[in-house]
Amino acid sequence: MGTNNVVLNRLFTQNVFRKLINDNENMTFGTIVQRYASDFGEKKNGELISEIYNFMSKSYRNEYFFQNTLLNKLLLGRHSVNTTIALTQIPIGKSKADFILINGKAVVYEIKSELDSFDRLNTQIKDYYKAFNHVCVVTSENNFNRLLNILDGTPVGICVLTKRDTISKTLKKDMIEDNSKLEHQAIFKVLHKGEYEAIIKQLFGKLPKASQVFYYDECYSMFSQIPIFEAYAMSLKQLKNRNHILRNKIEKVPYELKSLMYFSNPSSQDYENLEIFLQNKFRG
Known part of the structure; x- marks a missing residue:
């Protein structure tokens, strides 16, 4: 399906998105508009983005489409940006978590769209359970029964x-919930320096005195002494401090671009630049 539509994977990326809102044009965007939109010379960029996304909805639901739907339906639809955060592309072992939602608990969502294979699924699930205790695979209707058979008898949703x-x-x-596979090292590697330092300082009252070469290892040595579930709970509290987004700002972003904007760590200027880009006519 959609071999000729692979170019769409390049549009909804941070690199292209940044160029669009800062420069108001991009070669990838221009190519895609001319291929998938009608009467593009008369339309605003916002209308064209919507038209392209609508095509994807019917014919090419790629990873971005799934991720953006999760953000809109779960984070913005069911939860609050004040109490819940989402993370994306977090390295865990040899895998990268597509979408993580953290509120009272953390859930790793692994996306398997119509365009994906299940070849690495077993490895990915094993990796995710080393750092998080809830895992769910998001898929299409056509894949449900096959996936149900693969995941029968497992804690995976x-x-x-x-x-x-x-x-x-x-x-x-x-x-x-499955806490049996949590590992200190996997959890520690998800954390930023300031996050694991805050945990160590809170529990031990101090940070290790070590040269720069050995500092990371000394921090991990202290972190690994914390009982695993306590270390996990404290890590979730730290992760929840990432990605602070104002609801009144993200609500004004078009549905099609909410995920891109959310994960771009936007400034006030970014929101202004996006609005300008959306209102401008296409310059092909």
Whole structure:
């Protein structure tokens, strides 16, 4: 499916997005508009983005499409940006978590769209459980039964993005909390320096005195002494301090671009630049 549509994967990326809102043009955007939009010479950029996204909804639901739907339906639809944060592309072992949602608990969502294979799924799930205790695979309706068979008897959940781009209430497998595979090292590697320093200082009252070469290892040595579930709970509190987004700002961003804007760590100027870009006519 969609071999000729692979170019769409390049549009909804941070690199292209930054160039669009800062420079108001980009070769990738221009190529895609001319291929997928009609009467593009008369339309504003915002209208063209919407038209392209609508095509994706019907014919090419790629990883960005799934990720953006999760952000809109779960973070912005069910939760609050004041109490819940999302993370993306977090390295865990040999894998990268597509989407992590953290509120009272943390859930790793692994996206398996119609365009993906399940070849690495087992490895990815094993990696995720080393750093987080809830894992859910997000897939399409067509993949549900196959995935249900693969994940039968495991704590891994399944949620389905329906053909109407909603999250199904019936086609699903509930997640089960699994703390048995949590590892200090995997959790520690998810944390930024300031985050693991805050945990160590809180519990030990001090940071290690070591040269720069050995400082990281000394910090990990102290972190590894903390009981695993306590270390995990404290790490989630630190992670929740990332990605502070103002609801009144993100609400004004078009649905199609919310994920890109959320994960770009936007400044007030970025929001202004985006608004200007969306209102400008296409310059092809």
